[in-house]
Amino acid sequence: MPGVDRHQDFEAYARDSQRRLYRTAYLLCGDADDARDLVQSTLAKLFQHWRRASAANHLDAYARTVMTRTFLAERRRRLRDLLAHGPADPPPAPLHADLRVTLLAALAELPPRARAMVVLRYWEDLSVETVARLLKCSESTVKSQCSRSLARLREQLGEAHVYTTES
Structure with a gap:
C-alpha cells in the first residue's frame, strides 16, 4: 500500500527531525511555547504536502523553508x-507582589475542596448557590x-492583609 x-x-x-526543527524554531521565536507551536505547524504542512516534500533533494532545507x-x-x-x-494597554504592574505570593502559598495549604470553594466564591465572585451546585454540596x-x-487564611496571613488597603 503506497499510502501507508x-x-x-x-x-x-x-520523529528524527523534531529536535532539529525545535532548535531552529526556538531561535526564530525566542519562546519555547511559540517554538513548539511553530514546529507543529511546520510538521502539519509537511504532512499535508508530503508527496512534494519527500521528493525534495534536501528535505531538511525544505522543512526549514516551510518553517521560516x-x-x-x-x-x-x-x-x-x-x-x-x-495597541493593547500594557498589563498593570502587580500590586503587592509579595502579598500575592504569600496568599497563593496560604491557599495551597487549604484542602483542595475548600480551596476550590474559596476561589470560586471570592475570586470568581460566584454566588453561594452556584458554588454549591458546581461542587455538588449544600x-x-x-x-x-x-x-x-x-x-x-487570616490566621496564616497575619498582618499581611493590612497592606491590601494601601494604594
Whole structure:
C-alpha cells in the first residue's frame, strides 16, 4: 500500500527531525511555547504536502523553508491584527507582589475542596448557590467551609492583609 509507506516515511522523518526543527524554531521565536507551536505547524504542512516534500533533494532545507515562511506569515498576521485593533494597554504592574505570593502559598495549604470553594466564591465572585451546585454540596456546606477557610487564611496571613488597603 503506497499510502501507508508514505505515512510511515513521514512519521519517521518527523520523529528524527523534531529536535532539529525545535532548535531552529526556538531561535526564530525566542519562546519555547511559540517554538513548539511553530514546529507543529511546520510538521502539519509537511504532512499535508508530503508527496512534494519527500521528493525534495534536501528535505531538511525544505522543512526549514516551510518553517521560516510559516514563522514570517504568523508574524505578519500578528502585526496586521495589532495594527487593525490598535495597541493593547500594557498589563498593570502587580500590586503587592509579595502579598500575592504569600496568599497563593496560604491557599495551597487549604484542602483542595475548600480551596476550590474559596476561589470560586471570592475570586470568581460566584454566588453561594452556584458554588454549591458546581461542587455538588449544600449551600450551608459552602458557607461553613468558606467561613472556616477564610479564618484559616487570616490566621496564616497575619498582618499581611493590612497592606491590601494601601494604594
